[in-house]
Amino acid sequence: MSDLLTIKDRFERLCPAMDEKMRRLWAANEAIAQGWAGESVVSAATGLSRATIHSGVKELKRLALHAGDFVLRKRRSRSSRASLRIRRPGGGRKLTELKNPGILAALEQLVSGEVGGDPMTEQRWVRSSLRRLSSRLKEEGFQASEGVVRRLLKNMGFSLKANKRKQGRRGCLERDTQFNYIMS
Numbered sequence: 001m002s003d004l005l006t007i008k009d010r011f012e013r014l015c016p017a018m019d020e021k022m023r024r025l026w027a028a029n030e031a032i033a034q035g036w037a038g039e040s041v042v043s044a045a046t047g048l049s050r051a052t053i054h055s056g057v058k059e060l061k062r063l064a065l066h067a068g069d070f071v072l073r074k075r076r077s078r079s080s081r082a083s084l085r086i087r088r089p090g091g092g093r094k095l096t097e098l099k100n101p102g103i104l105a106a107l108e109q110l111v112s113g114e115v116g117g118d119p120m121t122e123q124r125w126v127r128s129s130l131r132r133l134s135s136r137l138k139e140e141g142f143q144a145s146e147g148v149v150r151r152l153l154k155n156m157g158f159s160l161k162a163n164k165r166k167q168g169r170r171g172c173l174e175r176d177t178q179f180n181y182i183m184s
Contacts, residue, residue: 003034025063103144106137110128
């Protein structure tokens with residue numbers, strides 16, 4: 001029983017500093033150190049599932065096989081970057097346009113009358129702000145933040161151009177005399 005309390009104490013001290021992958025690897029290392037039934041003991045002490053600890057054991061074995069591949073370099077190969085991931089690829093939220101396929105058509109309809117552009121560089125931009133487009137999409141029943149609208153517009157070929165206010169030159173001492181000359 002003292003092993004259980006020791007593992008629990010170590011886990012509680014380190015847990016705030018560990019991410020998901022590190023917790024899994026630490027628990028697997030403790031399970032291997034415990035020997036037979038180590039996964040059950042560590043699971044009882046930490047609250048992590050045995051399946052999580054078992055997948056951590058597999059990862060540790062893979063790390064031991066490819067220990068030389070994980071030297072820190074400026075450029076890593078795609079396979080070594082993938083092995084340093086915390087989660088498997090494909091996790092996370094699905095894109096808004098995959099959840100709501102009609103959002104692209106609705107956005108195109110909203111921006112159809114507000115498109116501006118430069119014919120020399122073939123750049124196109126929208127005259128409405130991202131915030132305004134987001135709220136108008138919400139009125140039509142689509143949940144889209146400003147960041148989502150920005151990404152969708154960029155994928156549609158729009159450049160993100162902010163309005164710039166043009167002001168007269170300051171510090172031109174002759175400006176007043178020029179206007180007086182024009183007025184007379």
